[in-house]
Amino acid sequence: RKEVEQDPGPFNVPEGATVAFNCTYSNSASQSFFWYRQDCRKEPKLLMSVYSSGNEDGRFTAQLNRASQYISLLIRDSKLSDSATYLCVVNNYGGSQGNLIFGKGTKLSVKP
Amino acid sequence: DAGVTQSPTHLIKTRGQQVTLRCSPKSGHDTVSWYQQALGQGPQFIFQYYEEEERQRGNFPDRFSGHQFPNYSSELNVNALLLGDSALYLCASSLGLAGANYNEQFFGPGTRLTVL
Numbered sequence: 243r244k245e246v247e248q249d250p251g252p253f254n255v256p257e258g259a260t261v262a263f264n265c266t267y268s269n270s271a272s273q274s275f276f277w278y279r280q281d282c283r284k285e286p287k288l289l290m291s292v293y294s295s296g297n298e299d300g301r302f303t304a305q306l307n308r309a310s311q312y313i314s315l316l317i318r319d320s321k322l323s324d325s326a327t328y329l330c331v332v333n334n335y336g337g338s339q340g341n342l343i344f345g346k347g348t349k350l351s352v353k354p
Numbered sequence: 355d356a357g358v359t360q361s362p363t364h365l366i367k368t369r370g371q372q373v374t375l376r377c378s379p380k381s382g383h384d385t386v387s388w389y390q391q392a393l394g395q396g397p398q399f400i401f402q403y404y405e406e407e408e409r410q411r412g413n414f415p416d417r418f419s420g421h422q423f424p425n426y427s428s429e430l431n432v433n434a435l436l437l438g439d440s441a442l443y444l445c446a447s448s449l450g451l452a453g454a455n456y457n458e459q460f461f462g463p464g465t466r467l468t469v470l
Contacts, residue, residue, distance in 0.1 A: 246396075274456045285444055285461035286397065329396050341387060341410050342459065344396030 244345075245269060248330050251348035259320045263348050265313040265330030275306055276331040277315045280347065286329055290315070320352045356381055358447050358462035366468045367435050375430040375465045379447030386428040387459060388420060389444040397444055403428050404450075432467075440469045 248265045255261050267275075275292040290297065292304040292313055303316040313330055330345040359378045367373050379386050385404045389397035399412035403422035422428045426447075432439055443466075446459040 285463050287461065288458050291456050291458075341399045341402055341412070342397075343399070344389075346394070346396045 245334070245343045246330055246332050246345040248328075248345035249348050250346075251350070253348065253350045254353060255320055255350070256353055257320055257322060259352075260316065260318050261320055261350060262317075263315045263328055263330070263350075265315075265345055267311050267313070267330075267332045267343075269332070269334050270308075270311060272311075272332045272334050274333040275313050276333075276342075277304060277313075278329040278331055278344070280327045280329055282326075286344075289328070317350075320350075322352050322354065325350055325352045358445055358460050360443075360445050360462040360465050362465060363463065364466045364468075366470065368470050369435055369437060371435050371469075372431065372433045373435060373467060375432075375443050375445075375467070376427065377430070377445030377447075377462060378427045379445075380460050383447035383449050383460070384426050385448045385450060386422060386426065387446045387448070388428070388430045389446065389461075390414075390439075391442040391444055391464070393441075400430070435469045437469050440467060442466050 245268050277289045278286040279289045280286040290304045292306045294306050296305045301318045305314045327347040327349045329347045332343045358380050361376045387402040388400040391397040400414050401411040402409050406422045417433045419431045442464045444464045445462045448457045448459045450457050
């Protein structure tokens with residue numbers, strides 16, 4: 243089982259749609275969780291950290307369920323500029339794989 | 355405030371050659387991590403440098419080595435290049451050991467390495 247698994251995608255949605263991405267992780271000792279966004283041929287950029295209580299930033303809501311080892315990202319009112327690959331990232335600080343473990347990413351394409 | 359910078363942006367090498375990639379961290383950051391991103395994959399952790407020492411390492415062979423200098427900049431060296439080493443190599447910097455306590459990592463634009 244991969245350490246971090248994401249929906250394979252791609253997700254093709256119209257502007258204004260709500261889209262949800264899911265992610266599971268295998269190491270119950272994982273300590274911190276993130277969603278990164280990566281535009282085509284660009285570097286990843288932090289979108290949100292994900293806390294146990296859940297957190298929201300404008301149109302973006304992230305949830306964490308430690309018991310199920312599950313992370314989600316909800317994007318409301320999708321914009322064309324949201325088109326990108328979304329990477330689920332788990333910190334296994336001190337673990338054998340070290341540092342941040344990235345999922346393969348889910349590609350989102352928002353159409354007019 | 356300069357962000358993370360990497361050089362070169364692109365590089366073409368042949369099998370068996372050696373390559374050195376360079377990274378300057380974001381101003382005020384003292385920790386540098388290196389990642390390899392193959393096409394269609396997420397970045398994979400190579401190693402992390404803090405206080406001029408390798409602190410953590412991912413599942414990469416000894417052909418991958420690194421260094422951190424007193425000014426916190428870093429180099430990634432890859433020896434005996436293989437075709438499979440073709441990838442985007444990303445450097446990320448943070449203040450303190452990345453990942454601990456939700457420390458954010460900032461990524462550079464990457465070096466795209468092609469091995470022929």
